[in-house]
Each structure stands twice: as C-alpha cells, then as structure tokens.
Amino acid sequence: MSAILNISQIDMVFPTPKGDFTALKNVDLKINRGEFISLIGHSGCGKSTVLNVVAGLYQATKGGVLLNNKEVIEPGPERAVVFQNHSLLPWLTAYQNIELAVKQVFQQKMSALEMKQWIEHNLHLVHMEHAMHKRPDEISGGMKQRIGIARALAMQPEILLMDEPFGALDALTRAHMQDSLMEIQQQLNNTVIMITHDVDEAVLLSDRIVMMTNGPEATIGEILTVDLARPRNRVQLANDQQYNDLRARVLSFLYEKQRKVAPLIGKISQSKNSNETSNIA
Numbered sequence: 001m002s003a004i005l006n007i008s009q010i011d012m013v014f015p016t017p018k019g020d021f022t023a024l025k026n027v028d029l030k031i032n033r034g035e036f037i038s039l040i041g042h043s044g045c046g047k048s049t050v051l052n053v054v055a056g057l058y059q060a061t062k063g064g065v066l067l068n069n070k071e072v073i074e075p076g077p078e079r080a081v082v083f084q085n086h087s088l089l090p091w092l093t094a095y096q097n098i099e100l101a102v103k104q105v106f107q108q109k110m111s112a113l114e115m116k117q118w119i120e121h122n123l124h125l126v127h128m129e130h131a132m133h134k135r136p137d138e139i140s141g142g143m144k145q146r147i148g149i150a151r152a153l154a155m156q157p158e159i160l161l162m163d164e165p166f167g168a169l170d171a172l173t174r175a176h177m178q179d180s181l182m183e184i185q186q187q188l189n190n191t192v193i194m195i196t197h198d199v200d201e202a203v204l205l206s207d208r209i210v211m212m213t214n215g216p217e218a219t220i221g222e223i224l225t226v227d228l229a230r231p232r233n234r235v236q237l238a239n240d241q242q243y244n245d246l247r248a249r250v251l252s253f254l255y256e257k258q259r260k261v262a263p264l265i266g267k268i269s270q271s272k273n274s275n276e277t278s279n280i281a
C-alpha cells in the first residue's frame with residue numbers, strides 16, 4: 001500500500017490575546033490509500049485542528065501536509081469534508097445540494113445526463129433516492145447526514161474528512177449510518193479520516209485508531225491497528241475477544257494514560273465504570 005497522505009511534523013500555534021497557544025506539536029502520520037483512520041482524544045486536544053490542516057483550512061505553523069506528494073496549501077475538491085451538523089443549503093433540495101457540488105468538480109467533464117446519473121448513483125449509495133426532491137427541513141437529521149455524505153462522495157474525493165459525522169444522531173440512526181459507511185467504504189475503497197468521541201465507533205470502523213494526547217502541545221500518543229476481518233458485524237463483534245481487547249486498549253489510553261484532571265470531568269469519569277464508558281468527554 002502506498003501513502004496517499006503524509007502529515008509531516010506539524011506544529012500549530014494560535015495567537016491569542018494571552019500570547020501564543022501551541023495546540024499541536026510534532027503531529028506526524030502517514031496514511032495509506034483506502035485506509036480508514038479514526039482520530040480520538042479528549043475534547044480540545046486538537047483533533048479538528050489536524051483535520052482543518054489536512055483540509056487546507058489552516059496552514060500549519062511548522063511542518064506540512066503532502067497529498068500525493070503535493071503540498072496542501074488550500075482547500076480542494078479532492079478533500080471533501082463532512083461535518084457533524086450537516087451543512088446543506090436549506091433552500092435547495094437534496095438533489096440540488098449534491099448537484100451544486102458535482103457542478104463545481106465535473107462541470108466541464110460530464111454531460112447533463114451523466115451528471116444526473118452520477119447524482120442519482122450517489123443518492124442510491126446512501127439509500128436516499130426517495131428523498132431526492134425534499135428540502136433539508138423536510139427530512140430527519142440522519143437523512144440530512146446521508147445527503148451530506150452523498151454530496152461528499154459525489155465529488156469523488158481522494159480523501160473523505162469527517163468531523164464527528166454521527167455525533168448528533170440518536171444511537172439507532174448512528175448504528176445504521178456506521179454500517180452504511182462501512183459498506184460504501186468497502187465498495188469504493190475511500191481513504192477516510194474521521195474524528196470521533198465514540199470508542200466503539202472507532203474500533204468498529206477503523207483500520208487504525210490514532211489516539212491523541214491532551215493539549216496544549218497535543219501530539220499522537222499511540223496508534224492502534226485494528227486488524228479485525230471485514231465486513232464487520234457489530235452484533236458478532238460484541239462477544240469477540242479481539243474486539244473487546246482493542247476497545248479496552250483505547251479506553252485505557254483515554255482514561256488511564258490521558259486521564260483528564262479537570263475537576264468536573266474527574267467527577268464524571270469517577271462516577272462511571274470506565275470499562276463501560278464508550279463516549280468520551
């Protein structure tokens with residue numbers, strides 16, 4: 001496997017009224033084509049900052065990002081971003097939202113008919129053909145998120161960047177979305193970087209889980225390879241020893257090695273059995 005993305009020795013320093021704040025220190029990671037990477041770490045450690053640098057929305061203070069050996073200096077359609085709060089334009093239908101993105105990327109390359117077929121194909125991937133003519137306020141949160149993913153996929157990005165894409169969804173919808181994403185990724189072999197706060201989600205979906213230390217000067221603490229066979233079935237995995245061992249290793253990193261010392265968070269984690277806690281603060 002060849003590295004498609006090289007996040008090379010990144011520092012990120014933000015100027016603040018109280019002086020410089022070093023959010024990231026020497027973040028270094030190579031990602032292979034087709035890999036599914038989860039970024040996990042406590043709130044405020046710098047996960048979104050890493051994603052924003054890869055997206056080209058932030059320029060690293062030191063180091064940089066290479067995509068196919070080319071330096072990332074600005075956002076581009078080869079890196080599609082899916083946010084937690086689906087960012088669909090409310091006055092356009094699901095179809096039109098996707099069409100807008102597709103036109104940006106394929107305007108000169110596809111005929112009107114090809115474009116229509118391509119949009120419908122991507123709606124089909126997320127099982128949303130039936131809602132294509134509905135506006136965002138006429139569909140549920142989970143459906144909006146599916147449309148957001150279809151829009152991102154329709155741009156045929158080399159990398160899919162997902163910032164807690166299922167964070168706002170109820171548990172059942174979230175499980176459906178995770179299964180859909182695994183299915184799509186198996187089919188298309190997308191390279192994905194996903195931020196999550198959910199340990200089970202990270203283990204279920206990822207090829208590698210990148211665990212970040214607490215900031216300031218956050219960096220990669222450990223990387224866990226998840227070599228569970230695919231396709232993965234959440235029900236079967238619930239009793240799988242390897243799955244549970246992997247889950248325990250992420251929990252141990254978060255609640256023992258990178259335990260948060262803030263009083264409130266301390267109280268919350270003390271009041272719960274950390275082995276049964278999969279959503280982190």
Ligand SMILES: Nc1ncnc2c1ncn2[C@@H]1O[C@H](COP(=O)(O)OP(=O)(O)OP(=O)(O)O)[C@@H](O)[C@H]1O
Binds near residue numbers: 014021042045047
């Ligand atoms: N533009 C900015 N200016 C100043 N500080 C910033 C800026 N963006 C992020 N930070 C700080 O950098 C640190 C990392 O923020 P970031 O949003 O990347 O964390 P995160 O791990 O994604 O958090 P969460 O899980 O809560 O979304 C935080 O301390 C944050 O306050």
